[in-house]
């Protein structure tokens with residue numbers, strides 16, 4: 520049976536709860552036997568719900584969807600090296616966060632939620648607001664007041680109430696936790712259902728590579744929602760003998776805010792990579808574990824390298840936001856081997872960061 524397991528005290532509980540963390544304050548993980556129906560896949564519509572048996576929503580009637588997913592995996596050449604880019608900037612709300620939001624808001628609907636709150640550097644807020652609108656659930660989104668104007672406009676256009684919080688990303692997190700006393704906290708960081716949506720990133724790459732795992736994934740990482748999701752997805756595939764190895768996970772952080780680096784002692788400074796400027800990621804230990812278990816690494820890139828990568832992609836016809844370009848900047852300096860299959864996501868659309 521699917522169950523929540525607390526990372527701190529080991530207590531289990533039913534997933535059908537409105538609680539966003541354990542009574543001890545710990546983070547929940549969701550334990551769930553994902554099933555992959557390989558033979559049926561070619562006959563299913565091109566959305567992430569093609570992996571229906573691997574997504575922990577019991578009743579189809581609760582699924583909240585915009586027909587998202589199964590984004591193109593496109594070969595490019597950068598700095599003389601081959602790379603596959605997964606075009607997750609083409610999701611309905613313009614970022615990969617829709618992978619998590621479609622599953623998390625489906626679970627909220629299953630729980631009968633009428634009003635939810637969420638905090639974000641912008642993209643998760645836009646994704647949650649979009650799916651809340653689709654589900655006709657009232658929604659309040661808390662963001663740092665430095666968030667890109669385009670993301671703020673997008674969140675409001677979905678009908679969500681926007682709260683702009685001054686100070687750091689962490690100040691925004693504290694503000695929403697206060698609001699979470701009254702309303703369902705649809706947190707992309709705390710609620711493990713979100714990760715059982717982002718894990719479809721792994722399934723899609725596997726299927727698009729004719730049921731093979733790549734060697735290496737380069738992933739922009741702040742709170743780790745794509746990195747942990749990718750780890751869960753490829754681990755599911757390995758457990759079922761559908762792949763032979765886990766890909767190496769390379770986390771990319773901004774040189775201006777790199778708390779996952781063991782050597783990081785600095786104060787964070789402002790960066791154009793706003794999506795990964797997370798000074799205190801709640802799941803930091805879990806992110807580092809996922810990287811270590813795959814023999815991966817952490818790379819940092821600065822704003823100049825990021826801008827350069829954004830330009831490289833635009834000149835090839837891909838318009839992405841700076842946070843997304845950090846993965847490309849990391850690939851530019853990544854010493855890939857001759858036949859190494861490397862995948863990087865385009866996580867956010869360029870129109871979200873006009874003027875940045």
Ligand SMILES: Cc1ncc(COP(=O)(O)O)c(C=O)c1O
Nearest residue numbers: 642740741742743744794866867
């Ligand atoms: C475009 C984009 N890419 C990557 C990330 C990183 O996601 P996470 O903080 O979950 O690691 C974000 C987060 O907001 C984002 O907006």
Ligand SMILES: [Zn+2]
Nearest residue numbers: 525528541543
């Ligand atoms: Zn606990």
